[in-house]
Amino acid sequence: MSKYEQLFSKDAIVVNDLGLHARAAAKIAELARKAVSKVWVQIDEERVDARSILDILTLGCEKGSKLTIVINDRSDMETLDRMVELVQNGFGE
Numbered sequence: 001m002s003k004y005e006q007l008f009s010k011d012a013i014v015v016n017d018l019g020l021h022a023r024a025a026a027k028i029a030e031l032a033r034k035a036v037s038k039v040w041v042q043i044d045e046e047r048v049d050a051r052s053i054l055d056i057l058t059l060g061c062e063k064g065s066k067l068t069i070v071i072n073d074r075s076d077m078e079t080l081d082r083m084v085e086l087v088q089n090g091f092g093e
């Protein structure tokens with residue numbers, strides 16, 4: 001990633017009791033695949049590709065974890081908002 005690329009991000013807290021498990025990761029990945037450009041999920045300094053369920057699971061997000069969702073194309077702001085809403089609503093569970 002170029003140091004000149006502008007990134008947009010929002011934080012969300014994992015609220016469901018099971019944390020960010022496989023089914024929840026699949027919902028995030030599904031939204032990320034609809035994005036125009038790259039989408040990442042980050043905890044602290046560890047950033048992974050949001051299109052990859054396995055990458056998301058490596059973050060080991062438990063209930064109460066603060067996720068940062070990152071995009072680098074303003075046209076993906078709706079995707080960013082939908083992903084934050086998904087996390088904050090407990091992945092619809």
